[in-house]
Amino acid sequence: MTAPATRERLATTSATTWGELHQQDPDAHGGWYWQRLLMSPRLLAARNRYRRYSKGARIRLGALALLGIGFGAGVFTFFYRALNYFLSVPEFGPVLTYKLLGMVFVTFFSILLFSNIVTSLSTFFLARELERVVAAPVPVRNLFYARFAETVIDSSWMMLLFAAPAFLAYGIVHDTGPAFYLTTIATLPPFLLIPAALGVTITTTLVNVFPARRTKDILLLLAVFSIALLYTLFRMVRPERLVNPEGFADFTAFLTAMQTPEYTFLPSTWATEILFPMLGLRDGNPLFYYAVLLSTAAVAVIGCEAVVTRSFAAGWTKAQEGRQTRKALRPLWERLVGVFTAPFSSATKVLVEKEIKTFFRDTSQWSQLILLGALVVVYVYNFSVLPINGSPLVTFYVKNVIAFVNLALAAFVTASVAARFVYPSVSLEGRAFWAIKTAPVSARQIWWSKFWSGLVPLLILGEILIVATNSYLQVMPFMHWLAAVTLLVMLFPIVALALAVGIAYPNFEAENAAKIASGAGGLVYMLLCMSFIAAVVMLEAWPVYVMFSSQFSEAPLSISGWIGVALSFGSVAGLTVSVFLISVRRGIAALENLEV
């Protein structure tokens, strides 16, 4: 066929096809069509990923599922034991059961709200694939529902995973029958939709209000906002009332106050009021609260849709405009970085400097420090107001037992911080990692640069936590030193493990560190880390108990007692060194073989 003939034919077929193809108005498609279509890339990607898993990867997935089940079993055990204990406490039992349920829902609600705000920033405005969809003739309303569904799933799945065993424990302990479970299943969807709708609305509004000041300001605001929210909700629960009934005029007033919802406008209160009467501990009006929850969820989603459909285009445009050039600032502290990195070898120094510079220029990273600061303040504050008074014996034991719990908690807090900052550090190199991988820099040097960059700030944080809180507790000097040294030693494997697991689960495509940390690898890291912390604390608990008893009874420790103590501390040292060395070796080997 000649060229003009081909052109003519193309023109003819194109014209006909164009007419036929584009007769249909995009709005004519039903909502379900768009929902299915817009979510299909993600579903297909998940399916393809699963299909392409090698046998080894499937085994790892299976192991991961088993770990998840194990962790779920842990959550279940905790709730099962706590609730059974509450049942055995006369008068107070139902109060504690009610408070625990309230705390579960308040915690879920606050985490879900924050999680939805952060997730929706990505799903609605920053995700790379959005350009393609926004450029296509997709009605905004349908885009909203597809993205909203993604936001809900991304923000809530992990929460559901932990909630299920907790609710199961409630059902079993109180022998509720199927009605409780069915009610729980019916309660959770509207309960999840409310923070999602609020989160998306807040994000959309922020993106519209702060156009020129880039995502940085939005994230900063989110961080500050979450601090306020966290603190407020924490105070709303008033946990100290659980241990201080004397503060009330009389016992009856205390019980009445404890059983009455304090903040009736919170969806977490409604959810508690729906489920609590189902446990058979007191009457209530679950139908009324369910109607309130359901109608609020519907109004929230519809309101959110209205906000998004009206302001998405403007917000989207402004989010694009936000990606403008920014002159790099060189504050004094950046020069101080040189002093900080002076002891390192030249290659490690270069890498550490780069780590620090990129961290403090990435708002999504450093803004988290504000949140962290608030958490530390709340954490230490709680110890300052702990009502530990009573007989000298009780006070002595309580203080030192709490000091032990405090050690585990401080280790857990630093491990969580490591999960957020150290675990993603290799993934955050992103596709730019080729520059380091192709340079004559060994995997060992890369590893140690990341290790020291993570360890030093965590050591400072951890030691501040443990020393400040133990000072408030006025624990014995021995316990003071033991906790401080144990945490210091534990932080080496905690950081090394974070790096090693982070390398084993690289995610070079993620848009932010939070997304990397919330992946499967993050979960594996937290589970491993918590097992390690629990093992160390348990191994140290016995010798400390023996030594305290001996000191308190003024009976010297026998030789076998000393041997037992030495064995326990030896086991802690052995475990710590093993976890550290294994993490370092496996991490460096994985880094060497990491494909970019």
Place this chain on the structure above:
Amino acid sequence: MIELIELTKRYANTLAVDELSLSVPSGEIFGFLGPNGAGKTTTIRMMMGLLQPTSGRVLLGGADLATDPLTAKAMCGFVPDRPHVYDKLTGAEYLDFAAQLYSLPDGVRHSRRDRFLQLFDLAAWGDELVEGYSHGMKQRLVMASALMHEPQLLIVDEPTVGMDPRGARLLKRIFRETAGRGATVFMSTHSLEVAEELCDRVGIILHGKLIALGTVEELRAQANHTTDSSLEAVFLRLTGGEEDEPAHEALFA
């Protein structure tokens, strides 16, 4: 300078590179051609240690990449097909960083950084964060970073994609000068004009196998083409691309 010995890369169900053996001497500009998905980028990424080969060896300047990676890497400058760089560094900082990875002395590093920013038209942007750079600017920055330590071997993946004519002309000049000082340039490209104009020898890869190797004239002979035919015609004949032409007819049918 480059020895690839039966280099193979297998992904789950795909053989991306199939026992590829190739030798490139010092001072040569070597063009690595092939259609999309033929295995060019996979080969290059294995040569730079970014991917682990399933089997086979890579020797760069006599150093085995598997057993002596630091010596091998110290000789190379690499420019990937997509210019991913650290967005939160400035252009000048990025060049500094790249040079320090190769342990360049401070004085040399600073003077080269300033000279390269000038040469690659980035001087006005040197103190701006890379996140504000255009695609072409990032490409020029990556090229500059690859040259900072004066590599003996420059490995470049698709150098001219997204470059404006001025940038492309600068690249050609750099490649010639690099080869002129005795270094080797190994580049994969889709631009047959660039390959024809610059390369001393060309290798064509298809389905992971090297199907043709030699000067442009030698390839013409292999493809049974007359001496005046272009490299494009030779390329299409060797890779089976001529058969695709009727496909245009099917378009929109």
